[in-house]
Amino acid sequence: MHRNYRCTISYGKLNIPVYRVYAQPLTNITPIPESRFKGRPNTLFALLIDVEVFGNNFLPAYTEGDNRNVVATDSMKNFVLRQALNFEGSTIEALLIFLGQRFLSTYTQMEQIRLTTRELPFSPAQLPEKASTILFRREHGDFTTATMDFTRDTNQQPVITAHQCGRLQMELFKVTGSAFTHFVQDEYTTLPERMDRPLFIRLNVYWTYTDVTSLLTPDHAAYVASEQVRDLIQFVFDEFVSESIQHLVYEMGCRLLERFPQLATVTFDAQNHTRDLVVAAQEEEQIKVYTDPFTAFGNIHLTLSRTSEENQSEEPRL
Numbered sequence: 001m002h003r004n005y006r007c008t009i010s011y012g013k014l015n016i017p018v019y020r021v022y023a024q025p026l027t028n029i030t031p032i033p034e035s036r037f038k039g040r041p042n043t044l045f046a047l048l049i050d051v052e053v054f055g056n057n058f059l060p061a062y063t064e065g066d067n068r069n070v071v072a073t074d075s076m077k078n079f080v081l082r083q084a085l086n087f088e089g090s091t092i093e094a095l096l097i098f099l100g101q102r103f104l105s106t107y108t109q110m111e112q113i114r115l116t117t118r119e120l121p122f123s124p125a126q127l128p129e130k131a132s133t134i135l136f137r138r139e140h141g142d143f144t145t146a147t148m149d150f151t152r153d154t155n156q157q158p159v160i161t162a163h164q165c166g167r168l169q170m171e172l173f174k175v176t177g178s179a180f181t182h183f184v185q186d187e188y189t190t191l192p193e194r195m196d197r198p199l200f201i202r203l204n205v206y207w208t209y210t211d212v213t214s215l216l217t218p219d220h221a222a223y224v225a226s227e228q229v230r231d232l233i234q235f236v237f238d239e240f241v242s243e244s245i246q247h248l249v250y251e252m253g254c255r256l257l258e259r260f261p262q263l264a265t266v267t268f269d270a271q272n273h274t275r276d277l278v279v280a281a282q283e284e285e286q287i288k289v290y291t292d293p294f295t296a297f298g299n300i301h302l303t304l305s306r307t308s309e310e311n312q313s314e315e316p317r318l
């Protein structure tokens, strides 16, 4: 039987847990007024890594059951874990660049590789007199992420072809100072107009750099720490009285691009988790009780990109 289908393939390993201790501290970042963040010691550098490889060298494994070119995903996992010992950088993006480069120079079978990482956040345990330098508490709040794509240039050198950094799963509840009014009213409208609502959002924010070499240099002056992005977003949410989530994320996006000229784009995915009002105290109006809303969430998406013709960097050599 002649099977004439087009195949698009990739394979890899998901969620490789890496707990590297005593990585290089993150220092020398440029402080911003909206954040106290100045760096982190990286004593416990914990993350999950996804590896996805692309290339037609792996096609015979699918079409003919021929595994001669297949790098076992188990070996990929071992590669990541062993190489993590040799990592000398201090950011998750630097770790991806280090691993991407090593994967492509080790395995000629791999034409392209995509690496994604999600931080497993830990914070120093607070002791009465100081923060511990050896004991860390697992946190389950928002965290840093990054994705990078690598291929080889015509000289067979690894290059970055795409990147995206981010802060995921921020959950922010503002008790006053958010409105949603003057929306379309028709026979389907049951939502009351609210001049002041308790706005609870779940927010993922992503960004890209105009010149990805900002992520390659050991000097972190142009590096945007995800903690700074988180703090700037919180700063804007705290002070800005929004007319909607659309209005809010646009303001956040503009402030991020203004604060960080090295960024090319910022993208938001914001879910609306505003609670429903049950009862308000009669004597003191600001005292209220809310409960969970109907279990379907509004989703607001925004990507802001610079419009000026700034040089978009071409695939930099590693």
Ligand SMILES: O=c1[nH]c(=O)c2[nH]c(=O)[nH]c2[nH]1
Residues within 6 Å of the ligand: 180, 191, 243, 244, 245, 246, 272, 298
């Ligand atoms: O900020 C909001 N934007 C909307 O588009 C919307 N729709 C809705 O029901 N509530 C809200 N809130």
